Amino acid sequence: MMVEVLSIGNELLMGKTVNTNASWIADRVTRLGGLIRRITVIGDDLDEIASALKEAALRGAKLIITTGGLGPTHDDKTMEGIARALNVPLELNEEALRMLEAKVRVRAPQVRKMAYLPRGAKPLQNPVGAAPGALVKLGEASIVALPGVPSEMKAMFELHVEPLIKEGAEEAFYEAEATLIGIYEADLAPIMEEVLKRDPTLYIKSHPKLEGGVSIVKLHVACRSLNLEEGKRKVEEALKHILGIAKAKGARVEES
Amino acid sequence: MMVEVLSIGNELLMGKTVNTNASWIADRVTRLGGLIRRITVIGDDLDEIASALKEAALRGAKLIITTGGLGPTHDDKTMEGIARALNVPLELNEEALRMLEAKVRVRAPQVRKMAYLPRGAKPLQNPVGAAPGALVKLGEASIVALPGVPSEMKAMFELHVEPLIKEGAEEAFYEAEATLIGIYEADLAPIMEEVLKRDPTLYIKSHPKLEGGVSIVKLHVACRSLNLEEGKRKVEEALKHILGIAKAKGARVEES
Numbered sequence: 132m133m134v135e136v137l138s139i140g141n142e143l144l145m146g147k148t149v150n151t152n153a154s155w156i157a158d159r160v161t162r163l164g165g166l167i168r169r170i171t172v173i174g175d176d177l178d179e180i181a182s183a184l185k186e187a188a189l190r191g192a193k194l195i196i197t198t199g200g201l202g203p204t205h206d207d208k209t210m211e212g213i214a215r216a217l218n219v220p221l222e223l224n225e226e227a228l229r230m231l232e233a234k235v236r237v238r239a240p241q242v243r244k245m246a247y248l249p250r251g252a253k254p255l256q257n258p259v260g261a262a263p264g265a266l267v268k269l270g271e272a273s274i275v276a277l278p279g280v281p282s283e284m285k286a287m288f289e290l291h292v293e294p295l296i297k298e299g300a301e302e303a304f305y306e307a308e309a310t311l312i313g314i315y316e317a318d319l320a321p322i323m324e325e326v327l328k329r330d331p332t333l334y335i336k337s338h339p340k341l342e343g344g345v346s347i348v349k350l351h352v353a354c355r356s357l358n359l360e361e362g363k364r365k366v367e368e369a370l371k372h373i374l375g376i377a378k379a380k381g382a383r384v385e386e387s
Numbered sequence: 388m389m390v391e392v393l394s395i396g397n398e399l400l401m402g403k404t405v406n407t408n409a410s411w412i413a414d415r416v417t418r419l420g421g422l423i424r425r426i427t428v429i430g431d432d433l434d435e436i437a438s439a440l441k442e443a444a445l446r447g448a449k450l451i452i453t454t455g456g457l458g459p460t461h462d463d464k465t466m467e468g469i470a471r472a473l474n475v476p477l478e479l480n481e482e483a484l485r486m487l488e489a490k491v492r493v494r495a496p497q498v499r500k501m502a503y504l505p506r507g508a509k510p511l512q513n514p515v516g517a518a519p520g521a522l523v524k525l526g527e528a529s530i531v532a533l534p535g536v537p538s539e540m541k542a543m544f545e546l547h548v549e550p551l552i553k554e555g556a557e558e559a560f561y562e563a564e565a566t567l568i569g570i571y572e573a574d575l576a577p578i579m580e581e582v583l584k585r586d587p588t589l590y591i592k593s594h595p596k597l598e599g600g601v602s603i604v605k606l607h608v609a610c611r612s613l614n615l616e617e618g619k620r621k622v623e624e625a626l627k628h629i630l631g632i633a634k635a636k637g638a639r640v641e642e643s
Contacts, residue, residue: 142592144423146414147607150406153428158402167400169435170428172409179425186442203573204593205580241576280596317459320497324461336398337460340536351403 132299134160135192136170137183139199139209140279143172152198152284160196163293164300166355168192175200180212188272193299195272196292199279201262203241209276210265214249217269221247227254227263234261255291259283264291305362306353307370307386314382315339315346322376326369332356333369388555390416391448392426393439395455395465396535399428408454408540416452419549420556422611424448431456436468444528449555451528452548455535457518459497465532466521470505473525477503483510483519490517511547515539520547561618562609563626563642570638571595571602578632582625588612589625 136156142148153170160167168190173179180200187195200209214221228237228246234257237243245262248254255264255275260283265276275292277284311319316339323335338349352370356362374384392412398404409426416423424446429435436456443451456465470477484493484502490513493499501518504510511520511531516539521532531548533540567575572595579591594605608626612618630640 141590142594142607143410144413144426145417145609146410146412146423147592149410150426154399154402154405156402157400161401167402168430170400170406172426172428174424202595204576205583206592235573239573239577241580242573317491317495317498320460321495324497327461334397336403336462338398339458351398353401 132165132193132296132301133168133191134165134194134196134296135168135187135190137180137187137195137197138170138172139175139180139197139212140172141174141206143199144174152279152281155281155285156196156198156288159288159293160296161304163296164302164304164355165194165296166302175206175208177208177212177215180209181215184213184216184269184274188269192272194292194295195269195274196288197274197276198284201245201264201276201278203239203245203262207244210248210252213252213265213267213274213276216274217249217251217267219250222250224248224252224254224263227265230254230256230263231261255287257283257287258290259286266291302355302357303359303362304353304355305359305366306351307366308352309350309370309374309387310385311348311350311374311377312383312385313345314348314377314380316348318380319348319350319373319377322373326372330365330369333365335369335373388421388449388552388557389424389447390421390450390452390552391424391443391446393436393443393451393453394426394428395431395436395453395468396428397430397462399455400430408535408537411537411541412452412454412544415544415549416552417560419552420558420560420611421450421552422558431462431464433464433468433471436465437471440469440472440525440530444525448528450548450551451525451530452544453530453532454540457501457520457532457534459495459501459518463500466504466508469508469521469523469530469532472530473505473507473523475506478506480504480508480510480519483521486510486512486519487517511543513539513543514546515542522547558611558613559615559618560609560611561615561622562607563622564608565606565626565630565643566641567604567606567630567633568639568641569601570604570633570636572604574636575604575606575629575633578629582628586621586625589621591625591629 610618
C-alpha cells in the first residue's frame with residue numbers, strides 16, 4: 132500500500148517547527164506494513180495544496196495523509212485546498228458541525244469555519260481537539276486530513292488511519308538493528324552490497340558517525356514480505372552474516 | 388530567491404530519522420532572506436531523485452539544496468540521480484578526488500565512488516567529513532548537493548550555500564513572537580484577519596495549545612521586505628495592535 136504524507140504549514144517552511152509529525156506517521160505506517168513513497172512539505176497556499184494532492188494521486192499513492200491547516204485562522208486552508216483538488220465546493224457539513232458543537236461554543240464564523248468540508252467528505256472525529264478531520268477520495272487515492280497539533284494528529288491517526296492501512300497493506304515489515312564499533316562504513320559497503328545482490332528484497336542502511344576518533348556504524352536491516360516469519364528469517368540471517376564478517380575485521384558489535 | 392530542499396534517504400521515509408536537516412536549512416535560508424517554497428523527502432532511488440529535481444526546477448526554484456546520499460554505500464545515489472536529471476554521465480572528478488585523498492586513503496572502489504560527480508559539476512569542499520559536495524546548474528536552477536550527516540551538512544551550508552543566498556536574495560526578513568495566555572485562537576482569528584487585510588505583506592501565524600486547562604497561543608509575526616527597517620516597523624506595529632486587543636480581552640502577554 133503506497134502512502135504519501137503532505138505536511139501543510141508555513142511554519143515548517145520557515146524552519147520554526149521541526150516536522151516530527153511526518154516522522155511519527157512514517158514510522159507508524161512502515162510498522163503497519165505500508166510503504167511511504169514521499170513526504171512533501173508545503174505552505175498554507177490553496178494552489179500548492181491542490182497541486183501537491185493531485186501530484187501524489189498521479190504518482191499512484193493509495194493513501195495521502197495531510198497534517199495541518201484545519202484550525203480557525205485565516206491561514207488554515209487545507210479543507211479548501213482539498214476541495215480545489217477535487218473540484219467540488221466547500222460546504223457546511225452537518226455531521227462535522229455536530230462534532231464541533233459537542234466540543235466548543237460555535238458562534239464566531241471563525242469557529243463555524245471548521246465544520247466546512249469539501250462536498251462528499253466524511254468527517255472524522257477529533258477525540259482531543261475541536262477541528263474535525265475529513266476523508267475523501269481523489270481518483271484511486273484516499274485523502275485523510277488530520278490536524279497539525281501532534282496530540283490531536285496522533286489520536287486521530289490511531290482512530291481513523293490505522294484501520295485503513297491494516298486493511299490495505301498486503302505486506303508485513305520486520306526490522307533489526309546493530310551498532311558496530313571500530314569499523315568504517317566504506318569497509319562494510321562491499322559486504323552489504325554482496326548481501327543485497329543475493330537478496331534484493333532486503334533493505335540495508337548504514338549510518339556512520341565518529342565519536343572520540345572512533346568510527347561507529349549503526350546498521351539497519353529490514354524486509355517487507357508477504358509473510359512475517361519469512362521476513363524475520365531473512366533479516367536475521369543477513370544481519371548475522373554481516374556482523375560475523377565485521378567482527379572478523381575487528382569490529383565490536385552491540386545488537387539492539 | 389525561491390529555494391527548495393530535497394531530503395534524500397529511505398531512513399526519512401521509514402521514520403527512523405527526524406528531518407532536522409530540513410528545518411535547520413529552512414530556518415537559515417529564511418533568515419538570510421530566501422524563500423523556501425517546498426521541502427520534498429524521497430528515498431534512495433535514482434528515478435525519484437531525478438524527477439524530484441526536475442519538478443523543483445520547473446516550479447521555478449532558483450536554488451535546490453539536496454541532503455543525503457553522498458557516502459560510499461550502495462544506497463548513496465544522489466550524484467547519479469543528479470546526473471540523470473541533467474542527462475550527463477557520472478565521471479571521476481579530479482578535483483573531488485584530490486579533496487577525498489586529502490581526507491582518507493582512496494583504495495576501495497566504494498571510497499573512490501565519492502569522487503564521481505555529474506559531468507560539469509563543481510566539487511564542494513567538505514571541511515568535516517570525507518565526501519565532497521557538488522554544485523551544478525539545471526536550467527535556471529542551481530543544485531547544491533550536501534551530505535546527510537548534520538555536522539557536515541551545516542559546515543558546508545555555511546561555506547558554500549550562504550554566499551549564494553546572500554547574493555541572490557533581494558529581500559530582508561524580520562520576525563517577532565509573543566505568547567498569549569488565557570485566550571482562544573478562535574478569539575484572535577478576527578483580529579489577525581483584520582491586520583492582514585490592512586497589510587497582506589505581513590505573515591501572521593498562531594500556534595494554539597492547552598496547558599492545565601489554560602489556552603495558550605504563541606503568535607508569530609514576520610515580514611519580508613526590500614528594506615529591513617520598514618519590515619521591522621510593520622511587524623512591531625502589527626504585534627502591538629494585536630497584543631493590545633488581546634490584553635483588553637483578558638489575555639496575559641509574554642513577549643520574546
